[in-house]
Each structure stands twice: as structure tokens, then as C-alpha cells.
Amino acid sequence: MHMESCGLRCANTVARQAARKGYAMFGFIRPVKSELKVKEADRFQQVYCGLCHAIRARYGRFYTMFLSYDMTFYALVVGSGEVSVPPAERRRCDAHPLTKRACAAPDDALALAADASVLLSYHKFRDNLEDEKGAKRLLAALLCRLGRRGYEKARARLPEADSALREALDDLHECESEKCTSMDRAADASARMTAAVVPHTGDTRERVLRQMFYHTGRWLYLLDAVQDLKDDMKSGSYNPVALRYGLDEPDMTQIKQPLERTLERSLADVCTAFDLLDAQRDAEIIRNIIFLGMPAVTRQVLDGTYQPNGGRGKHGSL
Numbered sequence: 001m002h003m004e005s006c007g008l009r010c011a012n013t014v015a016r017q018a019a020r021k022g023y024a025m026f027g028f029i030r031p032v033k034s035e036l037k038v039k040e041a042d043r044f045q046q047v048y049c050g051l052c053h054a055i056r057a058r059y060g061r062f063y064t065m066f067l068s069y070d071m072t073f074y075a076l077v078v079g080s081g082e083v084s085v086p087p088a089e090r091r092r093c094d095a096h097p098l099t100k101r102a103c104a105a106p107d108d109a110l111a112l113a114a115d116a117s118v119l120l121s122y123h124k125f126r127d128n129l130e131d132e133k134g135a136k137r138l139l140a141a142l143l144c145r146l147g148r149r150g151y152e153k154a155r156a157r158l159p160e161a162d163s164a165l166r167e168a169l170d171d172l173h174e175c176e177s178e179k180c181t182s183m184d185r186a187a188d189a190s191a192r193m194t195a196a197v198v199p200h201t202g203d204t205r206e207r208v209l210r211q212m213f214y215h216t217g218r219w220l221y222l223l224d225a226v227q228d229l230k231d232d233m234k235s236g237s238y239n240p241v242a243l244r245y246g247l248d249e250p251d252m253t254q255i256k257q258p259l260e261r262t263l264e265r266s267l268a269d270v271c272t273a274f275d276l277l278d279a280q281r282d283a284e285i286i287r288n289i290i291f292l293g294m295p296a297v298t299r300q301v302l303d304g305t306y307q308p309n310g311g312r313g314k315h316g317s318l
Contacts, residue, residue, distance in 0.1 A: 027308055028223055028301075029216070030069040031285060032292040040285050042102070046088050047282075048072045050104030053091060054114040057106075059150040061094065066121040070220070071113055074197070076286055077212065079109030080279035081205065115154045116161070116197035122151040123165050123193070130173055131237060164196035176238040183222060183262070186240040190221035205277070212273035219266040219294065226252070226259060227301050256302055263298050270294070 033041055051072055055064050086107065090100040104110060125147060128140040155162040172189035180186055194217030198209045225232075225241045230250040232239035241247070245255045252259070270290050279286055300306035 027068050027070060028220060028294070028297050029073045029289060030293050030297070031288045032296060035288055035292055036285065040288070043085065043104075043282065044072065044076075044285055046102050046104045047075055047110075049091075049093070049101060050089075050106070050110050051075050051113050051117070052093065053103055054106060054110040055117060056093075058111065058114050059118055059153060062146060063118050063121060063150050064094075067117070071117040071120075073286070073289055074116060074213075075109050075113035076282045076289075077209070077277075077279070078112055078199065079107065080277065080281050080283060080286060082107075082109075082281045085281055112197075112199055115157050118147075118150050118154040119158060119162055119165060119197065120193065122147050122154070123169055127169060127172070131176070158197065160200065161196045165193050168192040168196065175240070179238065179243060180240065181243040183225075183240045183244045186225075187218045187221045191215065191217035193217060194220070208273050208276045212270055212277065215266045215269035215273065219263055219270065219298075222259075222263060222266070223298065223301050227306065252302070260298070260302055263302075264295075267294055267298065 031041075031044060036044070048067070048069070052064050052067050055067065086105040088102040089105050091103055092098070092100050122144070125140055125143040129137060129144055132140055168189045171192075172186065174180075175182075175186045175189060191214045195210045195214040198206060198213055200206060222241070225239050228237075229239055229241055229247075229252070231237070233242055233247070233250050241255070241259070242250075247255075267290070274286065274290055297306060
């Protein structure tokens with residue numbers, strides 16, 4: 001028992017360090033708090049905490065270290081077909097062991113978001129294992145090993161999504177190995193990954209959600225490429241923005257406008273899909289995120305002023 005406890009502590013320490021190094025999801029999707037009502041800001045925080053509890057209940061502590069605002073957005077959108085908001089629960093957690101905090105009550109949307117979060121996180125580990133070298137590659141290999149058991153559970157729950165994720169990731173690796181200069185081709189592979197975790201319902205809502213998350217994924221991939229441009233060019237890593245525009249140095253002065261148009265086109269498609277979604281629960285929070293939060297982050301990344309988590313030192317609080 002003592003050895004098992006030590007092993008869990010070591011695994012959680014590795015996970016925390018990896019999350020700080022960027023192994024969590026992108027983290028670009030967040031609301032503009034100043035434009036939310038107090039109850040809406042509280043609700044966003046409750047869903048974030050509720051998702052953390054859902055991941056821990058279904059997969060243990062390890063994957064809670066990779067919780068992101070992106071997956072909180074996913075939980076909000078997937079659950080937006082419901083009409084009422086269940087009363088929040090008050091629970092303790094590892095981050096707040098002494099005082100109980102309000103969190104969203106368990107429901108199908110949080111359970112699905114937990115499953116999707118584990119699948120996407122694990123495939124991000126795999127992607128980093130392919131891309132990185134040296135110590136970073138060793139860290140990615142360790143994360144794959146530590147996260148394997150949780151991934152197997154998630155794959156059993158979402159087998160079709162996992163197959164689609166694997167196919168899209170293979171296509172992305174092909175783009176990287178070929179040094180593909182097409183931003184659209186590389187972004188398409190990544191966008192298919194976020195669309196893959198949409199629940200299968202066979203109705204119009206599923207088609208709308210797939211479009212919404214496809215274009216969200218496209219925006220995320222291209223924005224991340226812009227954010228990583230300097231580091232990727234320094235390390236020689238694949239970056240479709242650098243290759244598309246034939247950059248010799250990470251100066252975006254001449255390409256800022258066309259990049260902005262490309263990113264705005266993806267955001268416009270996200271907004272169009274949202275308008276077709278007929279969201280009920282949490283509609284104003286989602287509207288704030290896609291009409292205000294995501295455009296604000298786009299401007300910050302292009303201007304070079306973006307700071308993860310709004311410049312705060314840790315995740316988990318607006």
C-alpha cells in the first residue's frame with residue numbers, strides 16, 4: 001500500500017510538471033469575465049470544477065492535471081441542449097482540501113467531457129512523443145505510460161472517436177514528415193480531432209456540433225502555430241505558418257493581416273454553427289466565449305501580448 005501511494009504521488013508530480021510545460025490542451029478558449037454576469041462567471045467555474053471531479057471519479061487523479069478551459073467549453077456546448085441547470089454541489093478537492101467549493105452536479109455532458117478530455121490528452125502525449133527530442137521526448141514517453149490505463153478506459157467508452165483521432169493524428173504526422181506547406185491540410189487533420197469527440201446522435205444537432213468543433217479545432221491549431229512560431233523556428237520543428245509564408249525569421253509584420261483573415265473565417269464558422277445550435281442551458285456563457293473571448297485571444301496572439309490563463313500563475317480561476 002505504501003509503495004502504491006508513493007507511485008501515485010510520483011505520477012501526480014510528473015503530471016503537474018508536464019501540465020506546466022504545456023502538455024495540457026491549448027487553453028485558448030475562455031470567457032471575458034468582465035462581460036459575464038456574476039452568476040454566469042460562477043457557473044463557468046462550477047463546470048470547470050465539476051469536470052475535474054468527473055475526470056477524477058472516472059479515471060483517477062492523473063488526468064485532472066491536464067484539465068483545461070477548452071474542455072470546459074466542450075462540456076458547456078455538449079450540455080447546452082438541456083433546459084435547466086441542476087443545483088450546484090459543494091465538494092472538497094486536492095486543490096482545496098480544507099473548504100468545500102461549489103461545483104456542477106454530475107451529468108451526461110460532464111461524463112462525456114471527461115472521456116473526451118482523456119482521449120485528447122493521451123493523443124497529445126502521443127503527438128509530442130513523435131515530435132519532441134531528448135528530455136522532452138522522454139517526458140512524453142513517460143506520460144504515455146502513466147496515462148495508458150486511463151486511455152484504455154476512455155477508448156472502450158468512445159471507440160469510434162478514438163479511431164477517428166488516430167486516423168487524424170496519423171494524417172497530421174504525415175503533414176509534418178512531408179513538411180507540408182498547406183496550412184489548410186495540416187489544420188484539417190487537427191480540426192477532425194476535435195470534431196471526432198462529438199457524441200453520435202444521428203440528428204441535426206450532431207451535424208451542427210461537428211461543424212462547430214471542427215472549425216474550433218482549426219482555429220486552435222492555427223492559433224497555436226502562430227503562438228509557437230518563434231520556438232518552432234528556433235528548434236526546427238514543423239510549423240505550417242512558417243512554411244506557408246516562407247519565413248526566415250519569426251517576424252509576422254507582413255503576414256499578420258492574411259493570418260487574421262484566416263482565423264476570423266474559422267471564428268465566423270463557429271459563430272454560424274452556434275446560431276444553428278439553438279442552445280438553451282449556458283447559452284450566454286457560450287456566446288461570451290465565441291463572440292468575445294476567442295476573438296480577444298486571436299488579437300492577443302497576433303499582437304504578441306497573449307499570456308496563458310490571463311497572465312495568472314495557475315489554472316483554475318477566472
